[in-house]
Amino acid sequence: MWTSVEGEDVNPQRCQIVELPPLQPIVLEHRFHALQCPHCGVSTRAYDGEIVDGCRYGERLCALVALLSGEYRQSHRMVVRLLSELFEIPISVGSVGRLRQQMSEAIEKPVEALHRYVQQQPVVGIDETSLPQGNADGNNSTGKRGWLWVIVTPLVCYFQIALSRSQATAQAILGADFSGIVNSDRYSAYNWLNLQWRQLCWAHLKRDFTKIAERGGVSQTLGQQLLQQQERLFELWHRVRDGTLARPQWIESVAPIRQRVKELLEEGAAYPIGAKEKTPLAKTVRTCQQLLKVEPALWLFVTTAGVEPTNNAAEQAIRPAVLWRRCSYGSQSEAGSLFVGRMMTVVATLRRQNRNVLEYLADACYAKRQGLPAPSLLPLPELHQSS
Numbered sequence: 001m002w003t004s005v006e007g008e009d010v011n012p013q014r015c016q017i018v019e020l021p022p023l024q025p026i027v028l029e030h031r032f033h034a035l036q037c038p039h040c041g042v043s044t045r046a047y048d049g050e051i052v053d054g055c056r057y058g059e060r061l062c063a064l065v066a067l068l069s070g071e072y073r074q075s076h077r078m079v080v081r082l083l084s085e086l087f088e089i090p091i092s093v094g095s096v097g098r099l100r101q102q103m104s105e106a107i108e109k110p111v112e113a114l115h116r117y118v119q120q121q122p123v124v125g126i127d128e129t130s131l132p133q134g135n136a137d138g139n140n141s142t143g144k145r146g147w148l149w150v151i152v153t154p155l156v157c158y159f160q161i162a163l164s165r166s167q168a169t170a171q172a173i174l175g176a177d178f179s180g181i182v183n184s185d186r187y188s189a190y191n192w193l194n195l196q197w198r199q200l201c202w203a204h205l206k207r208d209f210t211k212i213a214e215r216g217g218v219s220q221t222l223g224q225q226l227l228q229q230q231e232r233l234f235e236l237w238h239r240v241r242d243g244t245l246a247r248p249q250w251i252e253s254v255a256p257i258r259q260r261v262k263e264l265l266e267e268g269a270a271y272p273i274g275a276k277e278k279t280p281l282a283k284t285v286r287t288c289q290q291l292l293k294v295e296p297a298l299w300l301f302v303t304t305a306g307v308e309p310t311n312n313a314a315e316q317a318i319r320p321a322v323l324w325r326r327c328s329y330g331s332q333s334e335a336g337s338l339f340v341g342r343m344m345t346v347v348a349t350l351r352r353q354n355r356n357v358l359e360y361l362a363d364a365c366y367a368k369r370q371g372l373p374a375p376s377l378l379p380l381p382e383l384h385q386s387s
């Protein structure tokens with residue numbers, strides 16, 4: 001037997017079904033009529049050079065092409081296919097290339113401003129990975145390997161592809177007079193930096209200690225003891241990060257750990273080996289000797305707020321480039337490398353600032369076509385405060 005119920009449910013169960021409407025592009029057609037003079041027979045057609053000679057694709061479409069072939073790593077032909085299947089937009093492979101170039105030029109100035117910005121920051125992370133660049137334009141005739149460099153801050157990521165992994169390149173990207181703190185690995189291109197303002201990545205150090213521990217003999221014992229100190233250090237660090245250990249107590253607790261790590265490295269460096277010896281023990285000795293040379297750079301994060309013990313932020317930022325490299329042959333020209341570096345800069349920076357990438361790219365393209373200043377990528381003051 002059914003009984004009627006009356007009243008109002010202020011919290012009904014909700015079930016939503018999401019669907020896409022048919023996606024159709026907006027096509028604006030311009031018609032230029034021609035009329036013939038009845039006296040001389042000459043035909044005259046209306047003409048608007050800005051329309052006839054301008055780009056046949058709008059700003060949002062240009063932004064979408066750049067996003068698909070940039071962040072989403074689609075080839076030119078895949079972009080053509082996607083636009084055809086999703087929007088029924090006919091476009092050629094050549095047009096995709098031209099739209100990419102237009103977008104690269106549209107974001108050139110904001111990316112340059114961002115480069116100057118990161119060179120002035122008090123703390124940055126830096127990393128690099130290989131990214132091939134071809135010689136389609138004749139600018140890499142010697143077949144040099146391309147390298148993608150990244151500089152990271154909490155609200156900004158700057159990417160640049162260069163045909164070198166040298167110290168000179170690192171200086172050019174960071175700025176030869178860079179006066180901030182750099183978080184990096186032990187790669188020699190960063191050896192020009194003052195050790196007092198450098199933080200080495202402890203994730204890399206843990207790998208070094210693990211390799212030592214896996215070699216057996218005295219190396220195994222040494223490596224295990226180094227790993228024990230590393231574990232003690234990070235147990236304390238997690239408490240500092242979580243706010244359960246005050247920094248003065250943290251600094252005091254780290255002092256014996258630092259002393260013990262240094263003693264272990266000195267012990268490992270003192271084992272006698274031949275000048276050209278290549279045994280597992282020789283590898284351990286040389287690793288310890290190298291670490292002793294940069295020992296002050298292991299501990300800056302202990303006393304300096306805002307400095308992380310690892311360079312994970314830069315490594316995570318560069319991860320999309322590694323994935324892009326795996327599913328492509330890299331860039332084929334200098335212009336392609338510029339596009340990749342600029343697009344990765346824009347996308348990674350806007351993501352960190354919770355800004356819409358497609359809207360920014362469309363606005364940048366519009367500004368370029370109208371001769372206006374491009375929208376800025378620099379973080380707003382309120383974002384700085386919240387970070």
